Amino acid sequence: MEEKKSTEYIDEINRIRAEKNVIILAHYYQVKEIQDLADFVGDSLALSQKAASNDADIILFAGVKFMAETAKILAPEKKVLLPDMNAGCSLADSCKADDFKKFIDANPGRTVVTYVNTTAEIKALSDISCTSSNAVQIINSLPEGEKIIFAPDRNLGNYVMNETGRDIVVWNGTCHVHEEFSLEAILKLKSENPGSKVIVHPECELPVRMVADYIGSTAGLLKFTKTDPGTSYIIATEPGIIHQMKKENPHKKYITAPPKDSTCGCSECNFMKLITMEKIYKCLKDEKPEILIDGKLISDAQKPINRMMEISKKLGL
Numbered sequence: 001m002e003e004k005k006s007t008e009y010i011d012e013i014n015r016i017r018a019e020k021n022v023i024i025l026a027h028y029y030q031v032k033e034i035q036d037l038a039d040f041v042g043d044s045l046a047l048s049q050k051a052a053s054n055d056a057d058i059i060l061f062a063g064v065k066f067m068a069e070t071a072k073i074l075a076p077e078k079k080v081l082l083p084d085m086n087a088g089c090s091l092a093d094s095c096k097a098d099d100f101k102k103f104i105d106a107n108p109g110r111t112v113v114t115y116v117n118t119t120a121e122i123k124a125l126s127d128i129s130c131t132s133s134n135a136v137q138i139i140n141s142l143p144e145g146e147k148i149i150f151a152p153d154r155n156l157g158n159y160v161m162n163e164t165g166r167d168i169v170v171w172n173g174t175c176h177v178h179e180e181f182s183l184e185a186i187l188k189l190k191s192e193n194p195g196s197k198v199i200v201h202p203e204c205e206l207p208v209r210m211v212a213d214y215i216g217s218t219a220g221l222l223k224f225t226k227t228d229p230g231t232s233y234i235i236a237t238e239p240g241i242i243h244q245m246k247k248e249n250p251h252k253k254y255i256t257a258p259p260k261d262s263t264c265g266c267s268e269c270n271f272m273k274l275i276t277m278e279k280i281y282k283c284l285k286d287e288k289p290e291i292l293i294d295g296k297l298i299s300d301a302q303k304p305i306n307r308m309m310e311i312s313k314k315l316g317l
């Protein structure tokens with residue numbers, strides 16, 4: 001039997017989503033066809049805000065599991081679907097609840113701030129959530145002198161520590177995409193493309209951050225390329241975002257920073273790319289796989305996210 005092309009699912013997806021009152025939320029790291037299909041595309045913060053405020057009966061999350069879990073935590077009355085339950089996250093996996101509980105116990109008296117890239121169990125152990133868009137502002141909103149635990153990303157944690165000057169103990173987790181950018185390759189690209197600006201996600205290692213012209217979250221990088229007068233950028237984050245950059249400014253040049261392992265040659269997140277048009281279609285049709293979380297865990301995990309949302313709202317983020 002001949003295989004369907006991914007675009008051939010679009011009509012069926014559109015029919016089902018209208019019939020079932022579905023909202024499709026997609027992360028910037030999805031392939032461009034899925035970004036274009038979605039009702040809303042954003043980074044973790046914007047997607048959380050959208051999950052918490054929409055009129056749909058069903059949320060289909062084109063992203064990874066911790067994001068779909070966050071949507072369920074914020075909208076427990078809705079059915080939340082994730083087209084592939086194997087769409088995990090190396091960063092979320094690097095912080096297991098039992099180990100993290102021991103870490104908190106070993107560092108008593110500290111406010112626990114965790115990046116939204118964590119499981120529901122880790123959120124339930126946290127005081128405040130944050131995203132790479134608002135981590136610095138969230139930490140700065142805490143009273144001077146308050147001691148902090150930051151998890152799970154060590155690079156983002158070190159970046160936040162440098163930016164805020166606060167007393168922070170950082171969990172030793174990493175994202176396999178952002179950890180892997182090659183400084184040497186970035187410097188080579190810069191010399192081959194004079195005038196290009198290096199723009200970097202804060203989950204990247206310090207040497208890569210040190211050569212950056214701009215450091216920001218995925219949404220921050222998008223905004224930068226939109227408003228900056230420059231015309232060429234070397235981009236050290238997941239390349240899915242380049243689709244939106246091209247849409248905003250098609251005449252600018254966007255160069256993907258390569259990873260250290262040149263045999264792989266690309267810096268895509270393999271978890272994000274598990275979501276396909278065919279899986280979205282099947283998931284909408286069958287209404288599974290569905291994200292299911294215990295009620296008590298939902299209410300415990302809601303607290304740090306709600307606190308983040310309140311602070312973000314107050315600061316106008």
Ligand code: SF4
Nearest residue numbers: 089090091175177269
């Ligand atoms: S890019 Fe990194 S942090 Fe984002 S989902 Fe993939 S593994 Fe997780």
